[in-house]
Each structure stands twice: as C-alpha cells, then as structure tokens.
Amino acid sequence: MLDVAASARPLSSRWALGWGAGALSIGALFALVAMLGKPPQIELRWLETLLACCGVLLSSAGALTVVAALRGARPAAAVVALSARAFVPGLSVAAGSGLLLTLLVNRAVVGVVPAPPLSLGLGVPALCLGMLAGVHACIRQLRASSGLSEPRPLPPELWLAGLGVLLYMPTLGSFGLIDCWEPHYSEVAREMLVRHDWISLWWGDQGWFWSKPILDFWLEGLSYSWFGLDPNPEGILSGVSVGLAPAPEWAARLPIASFAIAGALVLVRGVGAHFGRRAALFAGLILLSCPYWFLLARQTMVDMAYAAPLAGALGFLLLADSSGDGEARSYSISLGRRSLSVSAHEVLFFAIAALALAQSFYLVSRHVSFGLGDELGLRFHLDSVYSGSPGNCTLPGNEACRLDVEATNARLQPGLSALAWGVCLGILLWRERHERRLRALYQLAAWVCVALSVMAKGAPGLVLPLCTFGAWLALGGRLTALREAKLPALGLILACVAAPWFVQEYARHGAPFFERLFLHDMVNRAFGHVHDTNAGIDTGFRYYVWQLGYGLFPWSGVAAAGVLFCVGKSSRRGTDERFISGTQLMSAWILACFGLFSIAGTKFHHYILPLVPAAAVLGGVLFDELWQPERPRRVLGLGLLALVPTVLVARDLASPGAMPGAANLLHLFSYKYDRPWPAELAYSSVFIGAGGVAALGCLLLEAPRSRRAAIAVLSGSAVVFAVWCLNVYLLDVAPHWSQRATIGEYYRARGGPEQLLVAYRQNWMGENFYTGNHVATFKSGGEPFKRWIADRRRDGQNVLFFTTEHGTVALLKREIGSFSRFDLLTTPAQNNKFVLARVEL
DSSP: OOEEEETTEEOOHHHHHHHHHHHHHHHHHHHHHHHSBOOGGGOOHHHHHHHHHHHHHHHHHHHHHHHHHHHOOOOOSOEEEEEGGGGHHHHHHHHHHHHHHHHHHHHHHHTOOSSHHHHHHHHHHHHHHHHHHHHHHHHHHHHHHTTOOOSSSSOHHHHHHHHHHHHHSTTTTSSOOBTTHHHHHHHHHHHHHHTTOSSSOEEGGGEEOOSSOSHHHHHHHHHHHHTTOOOSTTTTTGGGGGTOOOOTHHHHHHHHHHHHHHHHHHHHHHHHHHHOHHHHHHHHHHHHTSHHHHHHTTSOOHHHHHHHHHHHHHHHHHHHHHOTTOBOOEEEEEETTEEEEEEHHHHHHHHHHHHHHHHHHHHHHTTEEEEOGGGOEEEEOSOOOEESOTTOTTSTTOOOOEEOHHHHTOSSOHHHHHHHHHHHHHHHHHHTTTOOBHHHHHHHHHHHHHHHHHHHHSHHHHHHHHHHHHHHHHHTTOGGGGGGSOHHHHHHHIIIIIHHHHHHHHHHHOHHHHIIIIIIIIIHHHHSOSSOOOTTSOOSTHHHHHHHHHHHTTSHHHHHHHHHHHHHHHTSTTOOHHHHHHHHHHHHHHHHHHHHHHHSSSOOGGGGGGGHHHHHHHHHHHHHHHTOTTOOGGGTTHHHHHHHHHHHHHHHHHOOSSSOTTHHHHTTTOSOTTSOOOTTOOOHHHHHHHHHHHHHHHHHTTSGGGHHHHHHHHHHHHHHHHHHIIIIIHHHHHHHHBSHHHHHHHHHHOSSTTSOEEEESOOOSHHHHHTTTOSEEESSOSHHHHHHHHHHHHTTOOEEEEEEEGGGHHHHHHHHOOOSEEEEOSOTTTOSSEEEEEEEO
16 A cells, blocks of 8 residues: 655565565455355354454555555655654544444443443443544644644534534434334344345345345444344344343444534535635534434434435535645654555545455455365355345245345356456556545545445435536536546446445346336336325425425524525625635535435435535535624625524424424434324424524524624524434434334243244334344235134144234234233333234134
8 A cells, every 4th residue: 555664765666566465465365254154153243344344454555555566656745754653642542442432332232231321321422532532633643743733722523523423422322213214224234144145135025125225234234243233033132031221223323323424524624625614613513413414314224324425525526626736745654663655645545445345355255155064164156145034034924045046146256246346446546546636636535425325325326416516517617627527537436336236236136126226216216206105295396495494493594595695695706716616516516406306206305315415514604704793794684584494494393283393303214204193292392492592593693793692592502402302302202113112022021932923014124123033924914814823823822922003903803813812012102103912812
C-alpha cells in the first residue's frame, strides 16, 4: 500500500514489490482460512470475522504497495513528518473503547448484562464517545504536526458525532424489532449465517429471497458474527427460558445507526467547505434531529443503508467542488528506524481495494472447505448451493433442505468471477495510480458512496446521484466537466465493488432472480403498485409534501424557507459562486428525489428519505444567514413563511381519533398504515407543546435582534423532541408492533422444546426471526392445518403454543376442534395486534 523507508532512505522498488506481493498473499490466506466452509464444531464467528478483516486489510495494503512499486517514484506535493508515538494515546483510547463496546454488546446479545436499560443506556454511548475522543486526539495530533491551527477546540463534525451518539445510542436495542421490515431483514441475515452462504439469500417459507440487494444483510451478518449472536434455530431468545434477557436488537441496529451518523458527518464536512462551519453545524443539527433521519436510523432497513451513503456522496461532491487544484498531502510516519508514507490517495484506494477484495476472497472460498474425522483436511470443489432453512426443514411452511443442483453447476463459478473482479480492481488502481488532485479524489470518494448505495437498494442508488449530477452541471453551464468527472472510474468502481453479488446471484439463479429483483421490485414498483398499502389515500403531488412535513418536524417550515431563501439568493447578482454552485447541487438533488419518487406508482412514506439531507443543508444555510445581524433585510418574511407549515404539521400530529395524528411518525417506517392504534397511547399535548415552541421560534425569526434566540429555541426544541421520540414514543409503540414480547413469553411458558410454537395465519415475519425460524407456519388454515393438528394428537404432543392475531383467535379455536384447555397468555394491553395462546389438545 505504502512507500516504506529504512534509515530515511527509500527502499528499492524490487523490495517494495516483494513486500507488497507477500502482504497480498498472506492477507489472502488469512481471509480464505476465515471464510472457507468448516464443520460446526470449530466455528468461532467473532474470531473468523476478525481474521477475515485483518486478512482483507493486509492484502489491500499489499495490493497498493505492488501498484506503487510498479508505477515508480513520484514526489508528493507536500510531505509532513509524523511520529507514530504521538498517536499511541489516541489510538489506545479508541481501540480500548471499541473492545469494551464489543464485550458489552456481546453480553447484551447473550442476555447477561445486569440492569440492561441503565447499563447499556449509559455504557454504549459512553464507549462510543470514547472512540470518538480517541479518533479526535489523533486528528488533532495530525493537524498540529501539519502546522494547521485548530480555530475551535472541536470541529462541527465532532460536535455532531457526539450529538448523534447521545441521541441514537442510549436505547437503540431496548425495544423489539418492529414488524414487518426489521425482523424480515434480520431473519434473512440470520439465515445467511446459519446457511454459510453470503450470496444466495433465504427466507423461511418464502424460499429464495430476491427482493432486496445485499448490503444491509451483510452489515447485519457481520454485526451478528462480531457480537456473538447465535444464529441457530432457537438461538435468539431461548435464553429467556432460563432467566436471561437476550437483546439481539443491539447487534441488529448498530450498523444502521452508525451508517446514519457517518453519512451525516461526511455531508457536514462538505457543507463546511462550501458554505462555512456554522452552516455545517446547523445543517448537521437539523439532519440528526429530524424524525425521518433519527427514526430510520433506529430501524434495520435497507433505506438508511442506501440513504446514508447518498448523503456521503453529496458531501464528497461539495468537497470536490470547493477543493480547487490542490493536491493531497503525504504523511511520513516514523516507526523506529523505518517510516511509513500515507496520503489521501492511499487511504481512498485502500478502502476500495478492501471492499473489492473481501468479496473476491469470499467468492474463491466457495471452492474450499475443511473437514474433520473421515474427511479431515481441505477439499476443493465446485460451488455448493443449498436451499432450505437448516434445522427447520421438517417443519410446516419450510421447504426440504437439499442441494440446488442448477445453482451449484452454474457456468460462471465464483472463482472465475473473482478473477474478473480482481482484474477490474487492478485496472482501476493502475489507471488512477498517479492521481493526487483533491478534486478528483473527492469525486472518486463520491462514486464509492454511490456504489455502496447500489449495493443497498439497487437502481435508485445509481439513478438519483447520476440524474442529480447531470442536472447540477447543466444548471451551472458546466457540462464539459463531464470529461473530468471520473466516469470511467465510476464504471470500474461499480464493477469491482457493487457488481460481484448481483452477477453471482444471477449466475446461480438466472432469470427468476432477475425478474424478481429488477423487473418486479424495481421496474414494477416504479411504474405500477407493488405491496402498496395506500388505499383511500391521495398519492398525488401532496403525498410526499405531507410526509416531508411529518418527517422534518419541527424543522418542516425552516427547511421549506431554507430552500426558497437559497434559491432566491443564488439568483441575485454578486452572490458568491461557491454558494450558487452548492445551492444548485442541493436543488437538483431535491428536484430529482421528489420528481422520481412522486412519479413512481408504488409509494411508501419512507421512500422520500434521500431528499432529507439536501433539505437539511439549505435549512442550515438559512440559519447561518440569520445568525449574522448585519444581513436583516434579505430574510424578511421567511419566519412567517416557516410558521405556516410548522403549525399545519403540528395540528396534524396532535389530532385525536381512532387513527390519531401521532401515528404519522410511526408510518414513516412501518408498513400497513391502517393498522389499529393502541387506544391508551395519546400524545396530543406533546405535539401541541412541540409545535407551539417551534411556532414561537419561527415568529422570533422575524425580529433581527431575537434571531439568535429563535435559532436556539428551535434547535433546543428539536433536540428535546428527538429525545422524546427515541426514548418514549418508540418504546411505547414498539411492543404493539413487535413480536419480541409474545415470543419471549412462549419461551418462558413452555415446558420444553417439544412444545412447538405455531404461527397461525400470520405474515408479519417477527415470529421467524425470534425463534430462529423454528416455528410451524400456516399462512392459512383449512384441511392441511386440521390434519397436522390430528397428527399431533396421534403422536401424543398434547401441548402447543400459537402466535396469531387477536381477530383470528375464534377461527383458531374452531379449526383446532376439541381441546381440553385454551389459555391466552398475552393481552391487548401488552400487544394490540399479536397474541400468544397455550393449547392443551
């Protein structure tokens, strides 16, 4: 990866080439050992994850070192000498906090943490802050050694990172996974682990899962492995039966919450370079404290997995636009008698190489397995693809576990495709080997974020940024800049980072996979109605206007006013070109998002999430303008403009009824919008109070002398509202939209594993994840169900547990027929949708 010197003298290219080739080979060996198939007796998932990560990182460093040795010496624009010892304190704090965080979350997943709400609510945020403090100490040391002064003790990004941790982490895993998205995707990730197949996804009774791309499932799978979750049947919550309190939700949600914070920070960095530090601080505050962002950051869904990288892409595009013609510095870090040379170029391509090589190594590992006993040693073979849910294949609702011969004998074997992606990576590294311009490096970083977004959501992750990028250049009259936009590199990045999973999945499963993912779940969603639950709702132009009002509250009016202000200011003569360019990028992004999602036939409330970062940026720029008392006339009337949508949204949220306005926040991330609301949950006074404070803040914006106070009022009320939503609202609502409590009650009440749980007329997914899919599933009743009950009677299985909905209990009793006892173990007050019943036949 890097240029290595001894005694201040650079080593020969031949030695560097040998070192790089050796690191690449050894790293590949480590990764393959961790990834290859092994018997269950020797599985150590966290150790395998650590070994695989170390191997990928070492091989990535080796690959870059090989390229550096082959390209020959090239003097850096500026070299800064650093001492490795200066970074030891910061790195020690960050690494120590990360290790303790791993241990704490592992204990939470197992269920042995004492006083979980308090210890985890304090411990997880504190350790995350410790990691931030360690990283910040290293950054400060880096800046001090570079001769750069720190204008303030803490940069905006660090303040906002701390805010994100304090908002999102305290109760992150303290409530059950919310049906149907969270347990659905979590079950797919669990099956991925227990099936030892990170390519072909499986879901319970539905068979092959082809509805979503891979990134969210890989993030969850890595988190489950790292934090020690037991993915085997009944390994999730069965500890409840012996008095434990397992909390797999911490492992499920941590990757997405981290993505949300990271994407916001990259965006803030770009806003700071383009609009100034204060605008960046306000933009980040608005983004982190608006319901769309903080609620979806608490949901392990694919939408934040692709929206956060898109926010990062916006940030990198802003950085590229403001970087000028400068070149990246190179840092020479002394390691005793040797030194290590690092620059932004190496860091960027190290990340790309790691993303690509991790996938290539896994593809190669599909041809190698290790056996014990009579099959002791390594075996080399074709790819082996199995269908079915291991340990559950004999249960009703599940297919038999078998070898999928057609997928196994695919023409494009994983090893061959790994070779192709390795070639693409090599071409990319060689093509960009001399690139040191900051503008180009930031552009490339933006394309890496786009590739991640494609891995998370597919076509929208590519269409949105490309449409926006083209429109931005057209608005600025800079279409000629397309020649310098690194589009060939984008193609190579997409090839070696985003394409491997799509191609191998198609190679295995062919047309059915393509038709399901691309035609049904992308094209048909865009031009038709797929799983649409908006019956009786106006899905025209107003649909996403209303959802943005709820999702941005209490910033709804500020965001709207910010858009109008920035567009108006950018059209005036004398406005700074950087301001105009940044406004055009955000405006193009907003128009592309709103236009594409409004035109699409299938609409869900959360689809418009990618628009939110751009709206937050323009709201932050407005606040930056209002903070400056010397510019009072330019913003006259914007406070009143912000007041109107703020009051309207607060009125809607505070409205009572069978489906109260408070449900609009839940609907930002849930599925069926007509699902009954728990009658005991009434929050009108909260929304009236929050709306009143926000309205007062908007009014105060009209008076120049009170504008700073108004901004403080709005900011404080938004943070308080976010704290309430995340730590009161979500925790109150979740028990009714989650099956964690009912499945936990099953494990407490059963006499043993022979007393099976039956999911009767359910399609909500939670029963599958929390039991490790060890559940008899009957989507409908009728004769098959009655025959199965008769078989249980004949076999002497006299006690069964049923999870179903309250409205189907009477039908369940009729279809069971005669029974000696039927007890409902949960009540509507505990869960107004799901119920657990114990039946003695």
